[in-house]
Amino acid sequence: LRSPHPETALAPERTANTGRFLGEVRRVAGGRLLVATRRAPRPGDRLRVVARRGEHQAAFVCRAVAAGKAGTVWIEGLAAAEGRKTPPAGPFGPGDRVFKVDEGASALLAGHRPLPAPRDRRGRGRRRKAARERAETALADYRSAAAGAAGRPRGPARPELWAAVRDPAAWREIQGLRPDRLVVEINRRTLAAFLRHPPFPARTGRLLWALPPVLHEERLAFHRSALRRILAAGFAGFVAANLSHPALIREAAGEAGSRRVEIHGGAGLNILNSLAVRAAGELGLASVQLSVESDRDNLEALLAAGPPLPAGLTVYGYLPLFTTRMRHPAFRPGTPVVSPKGERLHWTADAAAGHLLPARPFSLLDKEKELRRLALSAWVLDFTHRPPRRRGPGRLRSRRDLDRLERGWDWNFSGRLR
Numbered sequence: 001l002r003s004p005h006p007e008t009a010l011a012p013e014r015t016a017n018t019g020r021f022l023g024e025v026r027r028v029a030g031g032r033l034l035v036a037t038r039r040a041p042r043p044g045d046r047l048r049v050v051a052r053r054g055e056h057q058a059a060f061v062c063r064a065v066a067a068g069k070a071g072t073v074w075i076e077g078l079a080a081a082e083g084r085k086t087p088p089a090g091p092f093g094p095g096d097r098v099f100k101v102d103e104g105a106s107a108l109l110a111g112h113r114p115l116p117a118p119r120d121r122r123g124r125g126r127r128r129k130a131a132r133e134r135a136e137t138a139l140a141d142y143r144s145a146a147a148g149a150a151g152r153p154r155g156p157a158r159p160e161l162w163a164a165v166r167d168p169a170a171w172r173e174i175q176g177l178r179p180d181r182l183v184v185e186i187n188r189r190t191l192a193a194f195l196r197h198p199p200f201p202a203r204t205g206r207l208l209w210a211l212p213p214v215l216h217e218e219r220l221a222f223h224r225s226a227l228r229r230i231l232a233a234g235f236a237g238f239v240a241a242n243l244s245h246p247a248l249i250r251e252a253a254g255e256a257g258s259r260r261v262e263i264h265g266g267a268g269l270n271i272l273n274s275l276a277v278r279a280a281g282e283l284g285l286a287s288v289q290l291s292v293e294s295d296r297d298n299l300e301a302l303l304a305a306g307p308p309l310p311a312g313l314t315v316y317g318y319l320p321l322f323t324t325r326m327r328h329p330a331f332r333p334g335t336p337v338v339s340p341k342g343e344r345l346h347w348t349a350d351a352a353a354g355h356l357l358p359a360r361p362f363s364l365l366d367k368e369k370e371l372r373r374l375a376l377s378a379w380v381l382d383f384t385h386r387p388p389r390r391r392g393p394g395r396l397r398s399r400r401d402l403d404r405l406e407r408g409w410d411w412n413f414s415g416r417l418r
Contacts, residue, residue, distance in 0.1 A: 019048055019099030020275070026072055028092055031079030035098050040065055040073045044104020046273075049078065052095040059101060102273045159371075159379050161399070162312065164210070166384040168193040174383055175199065176397035183208045183239050183266075185384060186226050195233055202234030205262065210239035211248070213268045213323050214353040220248075227252035236261050241268035246283050262286045267314050267380070272298070272417075277307045287312065289380060292319060292362055295417040299374055310377030315364040316405060317382025320355040321345065327354065348385070357385055361408035 023037030033049065041047060041062045050057040063077040160180035165171045167189050182199060184190045186209050200206040209230050211223060231253055238249050238261060246263050253261045265271065265280045265288035272291045280288045287310040290299060303311065331337060331347040331354065338344055344359040364371060371379065
């Protein structure tokens with residue numbers, strides 16, 4: 001960022017860090033890592049070591065921690081993850097980075113075993129079945145308690161269908177889906193259309209308002225005013241796309257004299273593990289959307305831990321690979337971008353930000369049976385973005401018309417989160 005061209009940091013091939021950074025490896029010896037850190041992990045925590053060069057990395061469960069010299073600790077567990085008594089001579093060594101992915105002592109895991117390190121496939125079918133049963137029971141208990149508290153009859157657990165749009169035209173195309181909740185991005189067009197003619201009465205809580213992921217400081221006055229207008233119209237449901245949004249929403253609610261707002265975590269929070277779910281709960285969020293970058297096994301393990309918040313997942317959409325205010329000189333609207341892996345991408349931009357979109361949508365619509373086993377609280381259809389000159393499926397008149405949506409790829413869902 002201090003270089004003459006900081007925009008070059010925006011490269012789709014760069015691997016994002018996962019977890020909370022602990023420190024750098026100083027030495028590898030006898031299956032242990034000597035790590036310089038001020039945040040020593042605890043036995044049972046899930047850790048990840050990432051090689052300084054290349055893409056090699058490994059996840060493992062911390063088995064033991066011992067104090068070293070001058071701000072260092074010895075961490076055991078990598079050898080077990082490698083499936084042998086001692087790790088190989090490479091590829092890990094000094095300068096590699098260690099992250100904490102999950103806490104073994106997390107409040108979310110009370111009564112459950114820590115999330116396991118990757119193992120071989122023997123017995124995986126039994127573990128998946130047990131994980132599904134625990135997740136379904138936990139979510140059914142949550143919904144039953146919520147329904148009982150509200151005085152509603154208790155019924156079978158089923159995921160809600162959410163739809164997200166950023167303009168009235170998109171809503172007209174998909175309103176036949178009759179979503180349980182509609183997420184609308186806050187902008188001048190949606191304010192003019194949905195405040196005047198809301199698709200659902202404010203008291204139902206079915207219309208949720210979402211702030212854009214990237215906010216210009218010069219646009220904050222508009223968004224603060226928009227939030228006050230929304231609250232004054234009786235709406236109290238919002239979706240936070242980044243960590244600054246809850247404070248901004250509550251500030252507007254205080255100014256508008258609203259007693260209570262309901263804030264849900266959006267996909268932009270990138271919830272990948274129980275640490276992130278717990279942090280979302282501490283922020284006072286009513287629910288979360290799990291990261292679309294997660295794989296099936298990670299989702300099963302997370303939901304099996306019985307998260308205290310309802311957890312949904314985006315199941316369809318042209319999802320931005322990144323969103324930024326910076327203008328990259330190599331990215332021009334209408335000109336395809338080809339990644340180092342040969343993937344064709346599209347760059348779109350508006351007054352607020354630029355978005356790098358895949359040529360094919362993210363889609364789990366052909367995995368309905370697997371999604372139902374996960375016992376998610378909501379399935380989200382994201383219609384906020386569409387590549388240039390991409391014609392839509394036309395008007396969707398019922399949920400059966402979901403078959404007309406373009407099939408895409410499932411990212412890591414059927415593979416492995418690295």
